[in-house]
Structures are given as C-alpha cells and as structure tokens.
Amino acid sequence: MTIKVGINGYGTIGKRVADAVAMQKDMKLIGVTAHSYSFNTEVAKQKGYKIFAVNGGADLKLNGIKPDGNMSNLLEEADLIVDATPRKTGKENIEKYYKPKKLKAIVQGGEKHETTGTSFVAQCNYDEAFGRDYVRIVSCNTTGLCRTLHAVDEKYGIASVHATMIRRGADPGDIYHGPINAIVPVLEMPSHHGPDVQTVLNNIEIFTTALSVPSTLMHLHTLTVDLKKKANVDDAVELFKNSTRIRIVRNAEHLRSTAEIIEFARDMGRLRGDMPEICVWQEAIGVISNSYNKLLYMQAVHQESDVIPENIDCIRAMMGFKDGDKSIEMTNKTFGIR
Numbered sequence: 001m002t003i004k005v006g007i008n009g010y011g012t013i014g015k016r017v018a019d020a021v022a023m024q025k026d027m028k029l030i031g032v033t034a035h036s037y038s039f040n041t042e043v044a045k046q047k048g049y050k051i052f053a054v055n056g057g058a059d060l061k062l063n064g065i066k067p068d069g070n071m072s073n074l075l076e077e078a079d080l081i082v083d084a085t086p087r088k089t090g091k092e093n094i095e096k097y098y099k100p101k102k103l104k105a106i107v108q109g110g111e112k113h114e115t116t117g118t119s120f121v122a123q124c125n126y127d128e129a130f131g132r133d134y135v136r137i138v139s140c141n142t143t144g145l146c147r148t149l150h151a152v153d154e155k156y157g158i159a160s161v162h163a164t165m166i167r168r169g170a171d172p173g174d175i176y177h178g179p180i181n182a183i184v185p186v187l188e189m190p191s192h193h194g195p196d197v198q199t200v201l202n203n204i205e206i207f208t209t210a211l212s213v214p215s216t217l218m219h220l221h222t223l224t225v226d227l228k229k230k231a232n233v234d235d236a237v238e239l240f241k242n243s244t245r246i247r248i249v250r251n252a253e254h255l256r257s258t259a260e261i262i263e264f265a266r267d268m269g270r271l272r273g274d275m276p277e278i279c280v281w282q283e284a285i286g287v288i289s290n291s292y293n294k295l296l297y298m299q300a301v302h303q304e305s306d307v308i309p310e311n312i313d314c315i316r317a318m319m320g321f322k323d324g325d326k327s328i329e330m331t332n333k334t335f336g337i338r
C-alpha cells in the first residue's frame with residue numbers, strides 16, 4: 001500500500017517532513033500548502049512538489065507561481081495530513097478541515113496533548129498511535145528527553161529525573177525571536193517539559209527547569225537520573241551507543257560543542273546539515289554510586305530535525321503498519337541514521 005501524504009504548513013518542520021515523505025518507498029507526497037509566497041514556495045516548486053494555496057493564492061500568482069490546487073483539493077487527494085503550521089493552528093485545523101473530511105492528521109509539539117489525546121515518540125510508544133485518527137508528535141526537547149530516558153529506564157529502571165533544558169533562542173532562519181544578549185530563565189516550576197515527557201513515558205517521575213540562550217544551533221540538556229539499579233559509565237556508554245536515534249559524541253573527535261556537532265552534520269553531507277539523532281557526550285556521562293545510584297549525562301538536541309523521523313513512523317502507525325521496529329528501521333535507512 002502506498003500512503004498518500006499531504007503537508008499543511010511548509011516551514012522549518014513541514015519542509016523537512018515533506019522531503020522525508022518523498023524519500024519513503026511506501027509513501028507518496030501529494031503536495032504542500034503555501035500560506036503565503038516565500039523562498040520556501042520557490043524551493044518546493046524546484047523540487048517538483050505540488051503546491052496547494054491556502055489563502056486563495058493571489059500572492060503566489062503575483063509572483064509567477066500557478067498553484068496546483070487549493071486546500072480542498074489537497075484534502076481530497078491525501079490519506080493523511082501532516083500539519084506543521086504554527087502553534088495552536090494545528091488544533092484549529094483538526095476541527096476546521098480534517099474532522100469534517102474524516103481525514104487522519106498529525107500535529108506537532110506546539111499543540112497540547114489534549115488536542116489528540118495521543119503523544120508520540122516512535123521508540124517509546126509506537127503502538128499507541130496504531131490506527132489512531134489524530135496524534136501529536138511531541139516537541140524537539142520532549143523527543144530528546146524521551147529517547148534517552150526510555151533507554152535508561154529499560155536498562156536500570158528510573159526512580160526520578162531532574163533535567164535542565166538550555167534552549168536555543170531561535171531557529172537559524174528566525175529573525176524575530178531571541179534573546180541576543182541575555183540568559184532567560186523560564187520562571188515556572190517545573191517547566192512544561194517534565195509534564196510533557198509524562199504524556200509519552202507516563203510512569204516516569206521527572207522535574208524539569210529551562211532557560212534560553214543566544215544560540216540558534218541546538219538545545220543542550222543536563223540530566224541527573226536516580227536509578228533503581230546500579231550503573232557504571234562503560235555500560236551507560238554502550239547503552240546509548242546501541243539505542244536507535246541516539247549518537248555518542250566524543251571530545252577526542254573534537255565534538256565538544258553544539259557548533260562542532262552541526263559542522264559535523266554538514267560535513268557528513270546531511271540534508272540541510274541536520275542531526276536527527278540525540279547526541280550524548282561520552283565524557284559527560286557520570287555515575288555516583290556511593291549511597292545513591294545516580295546517572296548524570298548531557299545531550300544536544302537539533303531542534304529542527306529530531307522530530308522528523310518521528311513524523312514518518314507515526315504516519316505508518318496511524319495507517320495500520322503494525323511493526324514499530326521495522327518502521328524505525330525503514331525510516332532510519334532513508335535518513336542514513338541508526
């Protein structure tokens with residue numbers, strides 16, 4: 001079966017999901033929406049993607065682009081829509097477009113868990129999305145936390161987690177957000193990330209704090225995990241090395257910072273210089289095992305790309321593909337990750 005996928009919202013996340021769908025043998029990209037004309041529309045056109053106008057398409061025509069249809073045409077042709085519109089618009093679109101057409105849809109981490117009732121990270125809860133009509137892919141930060149914590153919980157059992165998210169101030173192409181010269185703490189305890197992790201890993205006790213810094217490349221998380229069983233550093237390194245969509249990075253490779261990790265992704269020839277794997281620093285993994293069993297580690301999260309493989313696996317789960325491990329393997333192959 002070929003799954004016909006439409007993308008509504010062709011920005012940071014939408015354009016990456018569109019390219020990823022186009023790479024899957026069992027999927028067909030029906031096309032992408034254009035809310036307003038921009039360089040994104042030009043690139044979509046160059047790639048041969050069909051463009052569906054959301055707002056009548058007057059500005060597309062003004063700029064020499066003839067839309068291939070409108071939103072109703074996209075909804076008619078697709079089996080499922082990946083909605084990657086800005087925060088809160090996904091929720092509105094479910095009511096406005098997808099429910100009336102009885103069309104399955106995925107929304108992104110800017111929406112609340114309650115919007116779909118199912119939140120998704122493939123290696124943690126693939127089966128929960130099986131056959132569902134509406135599913136939310138959790139945010140980039142929550143995806144990063146869930147991937148590594150799930151691996152740690154399976155091996156050692158987690159008693160509790162304290163984590164701090166040092167977040168990039170804006171995406172590289174974003175000229176509106178910041179800060180450009182400040183460190184801005186989230187003045188709420190816990191930050192929303194902890195409760196969000198529990199929408200996927202509901203048995204984990206987690207408390208999170210967060211702050212934003214003047215950087216655009218990646219987020220950095222520091223985690224302190226109280227374990228039920230004793231760990232040692234070598235085992236923990238092996239655990240992360242052997243877990244899918246997690247990459248161990250090392251000082252010896254000169255991967256000492258988010259800047260060097262992104263440069264590495266560019267040098268590997270990754271599309272857009274993306275790093276969908278969660279990068280855990282080998283030398284920043286530590287264990288305290290006197291009277292406590294504590295595991296400490298630091299990880300970097302590429303906010304623009306870690307959720308993209310999740311969208312692909314979620315499409316398969318919602319369309320009735322039973323084998324989560326197989327889906328992850330198929331997706332990973334197309335991304336060149338493991």
Ligand code: NAD
Binds near residue numbers: 011012014087111304
């Ligand atoms: P974005 O602003 O880069 O892209 C949104 C796109 O949607 C733009 O192209 C915009 O023109 C278009 N758009 C706006 N209103 C629309 C409408 N009514 N109908 C159709 N298209 C419309 O946003 P983004 O960063 O890709 O975020 C999309 C979603 O993904 C949000 O829920 C966000 O929270 C989530 N997310 C973002 C990141 C990230 O780092 N950027 C990471 C993970 C999840």
